[in-house]
Amino acid sequence: MANVLVTGGAGYIGAHACKALAQAGYTPVVFDNLSTGHRAAVKFGPLVVGDLMERAAIDAALAEYQPIAVMHFAALSQVGESMQDPARYWRENVMGALNLIEAALAAGIDKFIFSSTCATYGDQDGVVLDETTEQRPINAYGGSKLAIEQMLRDFAPKGLNHVIFRYFNVAGADPEAEVGEAHDPETHLVPLILQAVAGTRGALTIFGTDYDTPDGTCIRDYVHVSDLVEAHVAGLEWLIAGKSSEVFCPGTGAGFSVREVVAAAASVTNGPVPMQEGPRRAGDAVRLVCGSDKARTRLGWTPDRSTMPQMLRDAHRWHGSDGF
Ligand SMILES: NC(=O)c1ccc[n+]([C@@H]2O[C@H](COP(=O)([O-])OP(=O)(O)OC[C@H]3O[C@@H](n4cnc5c(N)ncnc54)[C@H](O)[C@@H]3O)[C@@H](O)[C@H]2O)c1
Numbered sequence: 001m002a003n004v005l006v007t008g009g010a011g012y013i014g015a016h017a018c019k020a021l022a023q024a025g026y027t028p029v030v031f032d033n034l035s036t037g038h039r040a041a042v043k044f045g046p047l048v049v050g051d052l053m054e055r056a057a058i059d060a061a062l063a064e065y066q067p068i069a070v071m072h073f074a075a076l077s078q079v080g081e082s083m084q085d086p087a088r089y090w091r092e093n094v095m096g097a098l099n100l101i102e103a104a105l106a107a108g109i110d111k112f113i114f115s116s117t118c119a120t121y122g123d124q125d126g127v128v129l130d131e132t133t134e135q136r137p138i139n140a141y142g143g144s145k146l147a148i149e150q151m152l153r154d155f156a157p158k159g160l161n162h163v164i165f166r167y168f169n170v171a172g173a174d175p176e177a178e179v180g181e182a183h184d185p186e187t188h189l190v191p192l193i194l195q196a197v198a199g200t201r202g203a204l205t206i207f208g209t210d211y212d213t214p215d216g217t218c219i220r221d222y223v224h225v226s227d228l229v230e231a232h233v234a235g236l237e238w239l240i241a242g243k244s245s246e247v248f249c250p251g252t253g254a255g256f257s258v259r260e261v262v263a264a265a266a267s268v269t270n271g272p273v274p275m276q277e278g279p280r281r282a283g284d285a286v287r288l289v290c291g292s293d294k295a296r297t298r299l300g301w302t303p304d305r306s307t308m309p310q311m312l313r314d315a316h317r318w319h320g321s322d323g324f
């Protein structure tokens with residue numbers, strides 16, 4: 001079975017990608033410093049504990065496992081933290097990616113799949129976001145991801161073919177609850193709602209109820225993590241087939257407000273969601289919804305688990321399990 005190096009494979013999305021890769025017949029080799037990931041999340045192949053800031057550690061992993069491709073999930077990824085400490089985001093995200101890209105090229109790898117984000121668009125309310133939308137990030141997290149996208153375009157002529165996925169909001173968990181979302185601190189809406197329902201944390205605070213939306217709360221495009229990682233396997237097979245470097249926005253085109261997610265969670269969990277209304281969170285865009293079918297039409301991707309009840313049910317099942 002061919003090896004694929006999965007940086008960040010001990011984290012939320014990377015661990016799901018490892019399961020999808022294993023199911024598709026690849027061996028996922030995780031490279032992770034365990035800063036936000038979990039050793040117990042690495043279930044589908046070997047784990048190399050290493051840091052992308054150390055080029056020699058990447059070289060050693062590539063020499064030992066000889067992967068055919070790299071999936072690069074590892075990153076610092078909190079918008080608020082990136083506004084507090086931009087230097088760390090520029091240093092670790094950008095330098096880590098540069099080390100990885102140079103090491104991959106030196107090892108003769110020509111396929112690279114990268115986790116980018118709709119945070120590269122900045123706050124463009126009223127604009128339907130797709131692969132052609134101008135990118136104007138408003139924080140160091142989005143800026144660092146945009147820099148890595150540019151880096152990949154600059155290195156393509158050297159022979160590194162790439163697929164860039166600009167994610168919107170990722171939610172849910174493996175339907176078999178083998179892996180799931182476990183961040184500490186948690187900042188994402190769905191796990192915070194489920195923790196509020198379970199009583200493992202206080203009431204959910206809705207960040208802003210005076211936005212220019214039908215119910216006053218922010219709107220996001222949520223994709224099921226298992227659908228998202230299937231897009232990555234399709235992206236890998238796209239590159240294996242010798243197709244061109246591409247950007248895809250794997251969103252669903254459906255927008256849900258915070259209140260709509262809370263109401264759906266109350267229905268799925270059969271319980272009220274303890275909540276309170278609070279002020280807006282700095283840096284939140286009003287509406288981030290994907291306006292493209294490119295991933296469906298070109299990759300043949302069908303995000304059929306990405307209904308709000310399904311994402312909430314799978315996340316709820318995972319949160320009710322023993323976790324990692
Ligand atoms: N979760 C989302 O909704 C979302 C949305 C858009 C983009 N993304 C992107 O998807 C990727 C994965 O996100 P996630 O939610 O799974 O995050 P996560 O924090 O759960 O996983 C990141 C993993 O990378 C590892 N890591 C971080 N820095 C490292 C380094 N220098 N060297 C080696 N390993 C390192 C961490 O230990 C962790 O296991 C990130 O690149 C993130 O920016 C996530």
Ligand SMILES: O=c1ccn([C@@H]2O[C@H](COP(=O)(O)OP(=O)(O)O[C@H]3O[C@H](CO)[C@H](O)[C@H](O)[C@H]3O)[C@@H](O)[C@H]2O)c(=O)[nH]1
Nearest residue numbers: 077117118119169187188189192205206207218258281284
């Ligand atoms: O306690 C909370 C947490 C979140 N929200 C709201 O719920 C929505 C979703 O918030 P998340 O924090 O779950 O997700 P974001 O939309 O902020 O972040 C996502 O998009 C970002 C880009 O804007 C990054 O890519 C990030 O990694 C990704 O999770 C937002 O309107 C937010 O204000 C609340 O009301 N209360």
